[in-house]
Amino acid sequence: MKKVFASFAIGATAMLGQLPSATAQDIAVAVGAPITALDPHYHTLTPNEQAHAHLFDRLVETDPKARLIPGLAASWKLVDPTTWEFTLQTATFHDGTPFTAEDVAYSIARIPTVKNSPGSFAIYTTAIAGVEVVNPHTIRLKTKTVYPLLPVDLGQVFIISHNSGPEPATEDFNSGKLAIGTGPYRLVSYKPGDRLELVRNDSYWGGKPAWAHISYRFIPNEAARSAALLSGDVALIDSVPTADIARLRSDPRVKLWETVSLRLIYLMLDLSRDSAPVEVTGPNGEKLDHNPLKDLRVRQALSLAINRPAIVERVMENAAIPSGQFLPPGSYSYATDVPPPPFDTTRAKALLAEAGFPNGLRISLHSSNDRYLNDAKIVQSIGQMWTRIGVQTKVEVEPWSSYVGHINKQDYAAFLVGWGSSTGESSNPLRSLIATFDASKGRGAVNRARYSNPEIDHLIDEALVTVDDGAREKILMQGVRLAMQDVALIPLHEQKNTWATRADLTYVPRADEETHIFDLRPAK
Amino acid sequence: MALWLLRRLVQAGFVMLAMSAIVFIGLHAIGNPIDILISPEADQAERARAIAALGLDKPLWEQYWLFLQGALHGDLGRSFVFNEPALRLIAGRMPATLELAVTAVLLSVCIGLPLGLYAGLHPNSFTGRLVMTGSIFGFSLPSFWVGLMLIMVFAVTLGWLPSSGRGETISIAGVGWSFLTVDGWRHLLLPALNLALFNISLVLRLTRAGVRETLPLDYIRFARAKGLTPGRVIYVHVLRNILIPVVTVIGLEFGSTIAFSVVTESVFAWPGMGKLIIDSINVLDRPVIVAYLMITVALFVTINLVVDLLYTLLDPRVRLGGRR
Numbered sequence: 001m002k003k004v005f006a007s008f009a010i011g012a013t014a015m016l017g018q019l020p021s022a023t024a025q026d027i028a029v030a031v032g033a034p035i036t037a038l039d040p041h042y043h044t045l046t047p048n049e050q051a052h053a054h055l056f057d058r059l060v061e062t063d064p065k066a067r068l069i070p071g072l073a074a075s076w077k078l079v080d081p082t083t084w085e086f087t088l089q090t091a092t093f094h095d096g097t098p099f100t101a102e103d104v105a106y107s108i109a110r111i112p113t114v115k116n117s118p119g120s121f122a123i124y125t126t127a128i129a130g131v132e133v134v135n136p137h138t139i140r141l142k143t144k145t146v147y148p149l150l151p152v153d154l155g156q157v158f159i160i161s162h163n164s165g166p167e168p169a170t171e172d173f174n175s176g177k178l179a180i181g182t183g184p185y186r187l188v189s190y191k192p193g194d195r196l197e198l199v200r201n202d203s204y205w206g207g208k209p210a211w212a213h214i215s216y217r218f219i220p221n222e223a224a225r226s227a228a229l230l231s232g233d234v235a236l237i238d239s240v241p242t243a244d245i246a247r248l249r250s251d252p253r254v255k256l257w258e259t260v261s262l263r264l265i266y267l268m269l270d271l272s273r274d275s276a277p278v279e280v281t282g283p284n285g286e287k288l289d290h291n292p293l294k295d296l297r298v299r300q301a302l303s304l305a306i307n308r309p310a311i312v313e314r315v316m317e318n319a320a321i322p323s324g325q326f327l328p329p330g331s332y333s334y335a336t337d338v339p340p341p342p343f344d345t346t347r348a349k350a351l352l353a354e355a356g357f358p359n360g361l362r363i364s365l366h367s368s369n370d371r372y373l374n375d376a377k378i379v380q381s382i383g384q385m386w387t388r389i390g391v392q393t394k395v396e397v398e399p400w401s402s403y404v405g406h407i408n409k410q411d412y413a414a415f416l417v418g419w420g421s422s423t424g425e426s427s428n429p430l431r432s433l434i435a436t437f438d439a440s441k442g443r444g445a446v447n448r449a450r451y452s453n454p455e456i457d458h459l460i461d462e463a464l465v466t467v468d469d470g471a472r473e474k475i476l477m478q479g480v481r482l483a484m485q486d487v488a489l490i491p492l493h494e495q496k497n498t499w500a501t502r503a504d505l506t507y508v509p510r511a512d513e514e515t516h517i518f519d520l521r522p523a524k
Numbered sequence: 525m526a527l528w529l530l531r532r533l534v535q536a537g538f539v540m541l542a543m544s545a546i547v548f549i550g551l552h553a554i555g556n557p558i559d560i561l562i563s564p565e566a567d568q569a570e571r572a573r574a575i576a577a578l579g580l581d582k583p584l585w586e587q588y589w590l591f592l593q594g595a596l597h598g599d600l601g602r603s604f605v606f607n608e609p610a611l612r613l614i615a616g617r618m619p620a621t622l623e624l625a626v627t628a629v630l631l632s633v634c635i636g637l638p639l640g641l642y643a644g645l646h647p648n649s650f651t652g653r654l655v656m657t658g659s660i661f662g663f664s665l666p667s668f669w670v671g672l673m674l675i676m677v678f679a680v681t682l683g684w685l686p687s688s689g690r691g692e693t694i695s696i697a698g699v700g701w702s703f704l705t706v707d708g709w710r711h712l713l714l715p716a717l718n719l720a721l722f723n724i725s726l727v728l729r730l731t732r733a734g735v736r737e738t739l740p741l742d743y744i745r746f747a748r749a750k751g752l753t754p755g756r757v758i759y760v761h762v763l764r765n766i767l768i769p770v771v772t773v774i775g776l777e778f779g780s781t782i783a784f785s786v787v788t789e790s791v792f793a794w795p796g797m798g799k800l801i802i803d804s805i806n807v808l809d810r811p812v813i814v815a816y817l818m819i820t821v822a823l824f825v826t827i828n829l830v831v832d833l834l835y836t837l838l839d840p841r842v843r844l845g846g847r848r
Contacts, residue, residue, distance in 0.1 A: 030793075034803070036605050036606055037606060037607060039607075042607065043561070043605075044562075044563035044565070044566070045563070115577070115607070116577050116578060116602060116604075116607045117574065117577065117607075118557070118558065118561035118562060118574055118577075118578065118604055118605065119561055119562040119563040119566060119574065120566070120570060120573070120574065122570060122573075123563065123565055123566050123567065123570050170607045170608075171607070171608060174606075174608070191795060192606070192613075192616060192617070192795070193617065193795040193799055193800060193803075194689065194690060194793075194795035195689070217689060217793070218793070219688060219689075219793040220790065220793075220799075220803075221790045221791055221793065223672055223791070224672075224675070224687070224688050224790070224791050224792065224793050227672070227675045227676065227679065227680055227687045227688070228687045228688050228689075228793070230680050231675070231679040231680040231683065231686070231687040232683070233679070233686055233687045233688065233689070370806070399806065400560065400806070401554060401555055401560055401805075401806055401807065401808050402554045402555050404555060404559040404560055405554070405555030405556055405559055406555075408559055419564065420564075422565065428565065432564065432565060439567075439568035439569065442567030442568060442569055442570075443567070445565075445566060445567045445568050445571065446564055
């Protein structure tokens, strides 16, 4: 309903002239998700990280396509198989103190000690066994084992000043006292749930951003966000609601910027039990003596029955691309020979019959209704598509807060989830989603289907100790290929990220979903 | 009177106790906040660490016991999400909600009462009927939609008022208030009107019904027969007698306006408590939810107290804590 109203509101204003522009140096923008803290080591959450990126820098940054580029580290190299050496830029913190290797060492040491963190950045520093400050501009990080992904992991870690005290508290960042980074903007004020006020850091070591002052507002309501753009209150909004995209595209005062994201939306099928899950029964509700989802042919049939292009076009309003693996084309370790599965109901029915279910099955398909773009609508469409091949599907949706508990406990037979591969390469989803669930190794933490394939586990182990990028890519691609052939999960589509700006601005859309206002510039 | 007050306070204490227990059990049944808050990339060890860090690994009765101990010392716990004391978090958002709610209630009285009076005195006039018909829209249109329409008309099309957010604030005693600045009022007007719309209609209809009921009564006729001016009859005799239900409703509505202004707050991106509570429910941020509901209970108890006291002023027959 919300979206209908939003479209209505937008349609009614289409006849108006130019949006007013504020003074050339000031800009107001609106993002959909508020931050939970200004402490850059408190909570691993994209809304936080994109806001922190204005105040703080990382050793390694990523470009809009999620490839690594130098950040506070000008360069890095392996000096021996378990030692990385980072050469640092010359930069200064907002309080005027120079940035040195001490600050890196301090940040890495602080991360695991942050109190009450609901999602710690320690997952990105856990591979580090020792830190050696060689000189103020050089630091060496030793890893426990050969670990080629260290620069990738450090691409998530912000550097704070080593003058922040022995145990800096999250509250002191929120109050602004410690929110001192090396980033392109300084903090003026933070009003929780409302906005950040930022001013340009004129002594920034990188390029000079266009705006002297940013009002960085949080407007979670989709319709209100669109209205704020159209009324000229803000010059940029992120997460443009899919229902508004078509109308905004035709509005001459607005420009849309989109890119395919690293977020895959997929289905998982319960493989955790050999007996049939309660939610899977024969065509007339009769109990089955084994779990049909463990049969590859059934999984293939369920995947082939899905008309991905139709979902992308009708449900997602083209704000996605059909997908057959974890990452979009062009990414590191994208396997070119794994296309999106075709839509083939005849073959799907034949496979079901081969697996011993000529009359189909009954199954429940679950989803959240507030987490991913159009999540509830996607499962409703898939429910119909499955029913068409004889798999009578009962669709059930609920809020993420109760949903996630159930899928973590293997309560559901079939369920929809999304995964953003923040590192932009396949070892990340392979390790978390596909690897055998193993708490001691920290593998398969969100392998909620409890899929297990020793061959893939072996490939992951091998990839994680392969330093050569080209060789590692080949191993990862083989892992992707095996997982998809075995239908370890059913990939649906990669979401697109969409931003809308005033027509007189240019913006650089990012695959990692982060909104960077320093990438927003007046059009020449 | 003192006994009556004491009884009220004890009652309120029990309500809070029961409410907090229900919230603890209810949220525990829904799920684990760590599942929602934690990075999906976290491994099993990190998940266990986060659960322990928030004290969620302890049995529920122990968590509740720790909460009660803290509550007795005025500490309702720290938010799982923001890592700040829940009370401070709510207090930080409260001024925004309070100024919105007070403005809305003032608007509903200032608009609803005169219009209701007019419609009651001239039930068959064109304007009277128009007012009554208009009031149907006031309480039947969803405030979500009305909010968007207000934004569309006054912000997007006419460009007179900003579409959302809170304006400039002036700090008094460490708390920022926006009703002291022009910019603040420009931001306040639309959300307050949106929030008030339902209450305007409610007050209007109550007033009209009261007037229609009171006018034919003997004492009014007598007052007229006595030769009192129409003004005195209406403003003293009629109005005072119909105010009891109106005050009751305004009191209750003031409470719900503060506690449940969430729709208006989200449509207008107003950084108040309503948005905080909805966000907190979505991530099962128990300390904030409990603290918020406790404050809400306290608020309703206080408002009811004030309403009861107002009764005694309006109607001398009402005695607090009197013999039953």
